[in-house]
Amino acid sequence: MADDTKFLLLALLLSCSSLCFGSEADIQCLKSVQQSVIDPNGVLKSSWYFENPYPNDAYICRFTGVECWYHDENRVLSLRLGNLGLEGPFPQGLENCSSVTGLDLSNNNFSGPIPQDISRQVPYLTSLDLSYNSFTGSIPQNISNMTYLNILNLQHNQFSGQIPPQFNLLTRLTAFNVAENLLSGPIPSLLQNFSASNFAGNQGLCGSPLDECSTPQRRWRPVRIRLHRLNDQSSIGAAVGFVVGFVVAFYFPQCFVCSERFRANVVRI
Structure with missing residues (x-):
C-alpha cells in the first residue's frame, strides 16, 4: 500500500505542473458540484460559501466533506459527501478537481447512470464509494482504466448487466463490493477472491465464489428430409x-x- 501511494504521488507531481497551482480549478470544481446536486438539507449551501474575504486563504479546506492536500492550499485531496441527504444525478465538474484521490457519495439519494468517461474525470482515484444510492444502468467498463483504484464500493444500487470483464485489470483492488444490485453474468476471475457476501443479492451473478455458471443445453431440432419425386x-x-x-x-x-x-x-x- 505504501509503495502504491508513493507511486501515485510521483505520478501526480510529474503529470502536469498545473496540479501544484490548481486552486482556481478546484474552486470551480466545487462550485459545479454544489450547483449540480440537490441539497434538501442545505448542507452544502450553508457550508460551501465561496465569497471569501481573504483571497490567499485556503478557505475551501474548511468546507464540509472537503479534504485538502495541504491546509494552506485550495487543492482538493478527497470529497467525503456521504450521508448528507444529497439527491440528483452524478455530480458534475469533478474533472476540475484534477488531483482528487478519494470520492465518497455513499448513503445519499443519487440516481441515474455513472458517467461512461468517469476515468477521464477522476483518473487518480484510489477510493470510489457510491454505495447505498439509486444509481442505475450498467457499470462503466471505463472504470478499469482507473489503475490506482484500491477500493470500489457499488453496493445497494440498481446497477444492471454484467460486471465488466475489463475489471481484471484492476490489480490494486483490496476492497470490492457490488452486493444488492441487479447484476448478471459471470464474475471476472480477478474478483473471485473476494467474499461471496460482496456479490450477494444479484440473482443473475454466477461463478466463484457463488454457484457455478450453468452451461446452456443444446436443443435437438428435428431435421426434415425432403425426398425428391421421380419424374x-x-x-x-x-x-x-x-x-x-x-x-x-x-x-x-x-x-x-x-x-x-x-x-x-x-x-x-
Missing part, C-alpha cells in the same frame, strides 16, 4: 425395366443360372 419419365423407365427383367428371367432362366448343378433344378412352367 414421369423416370417412373416409366423403372416400370419397363422391371417388366423386361421379369420376362427374361421367366422364359430364359438359363441366362441367370451359371452352374450346371443349379441349371438342372430349373423347372419351366
Whole structure:
C-alpha cells in the first residue's frame, strides 16, 4: 500500500505542473458540484460559501466533506459527501478537481447512470464509494482504466448487466463490493477472491465464489428430409425395366443360372 501511494504521488507531481497551482480549478470544481446536486438539507449551501474575504486563504479546506492536500492550499485531496441527504444525478465538474484521490457519495439519494468517461474525470482515484444510492444502468467498463483504484464500493444500487470483464485489470483492488444490485453474468476471475457476501443479492451473478455458471443445453431440432419425386419419365423407365427383367428371367432362366448343378433344378412352367 505504501509503495502504491508513493507511486501515485510521483505520478501526480510529474503529470502536469498545473496540479501544484490548481486552486482556481478546484474552486470551480466545487462550485459545479454544489450547483449540480440537490441539497434538501442545505448542507452544502450553508457550508460551501465561496465569497471569501481573504483571497490567499485556503478557505475551501474548511468546507464540509472537503479534504485538502495541504491546509494552506485550495487543492482538493478527497470529497467525503456521504450521508448528507444529497439527491440528483452524478455530480458534475469533478474533472476540475484534477488531483482528487478519494470520492465518497455513499448513503445519499443519487440516481441515474455513472458517467461512461468517469476515468477521464477522476483518473487518480484510489477510493470510489457510491454505495447505498439509486444509481442505475450498467457499470462503466471505463472504470478499469482507473489503475490506482484500491477500493470500489457499488453496493445497494440498481446497477444492471454484467460486471465488466475489463475489471481484471484492476490489480490494486483490496476492497470490492457490488452486493444488492441487479447484476448478471459471470464474475471476472480477478474478483473471485473476494467474499461471496460482496456479490450477494444479484440473482443473475454466477461463478466463484457463488454457484457455478450453468452451461446452456443444446436443443435437438428435428431435421426434415425432403425426398425428391421421380419424374414421369423416370417412373416409366423403372416400370419397363422391371417388366423386361421379369420376362427374361421367366422364359430364359438359363441366362441367370451359371452352374450346371443349379441349371438342372430349373423347372419351366
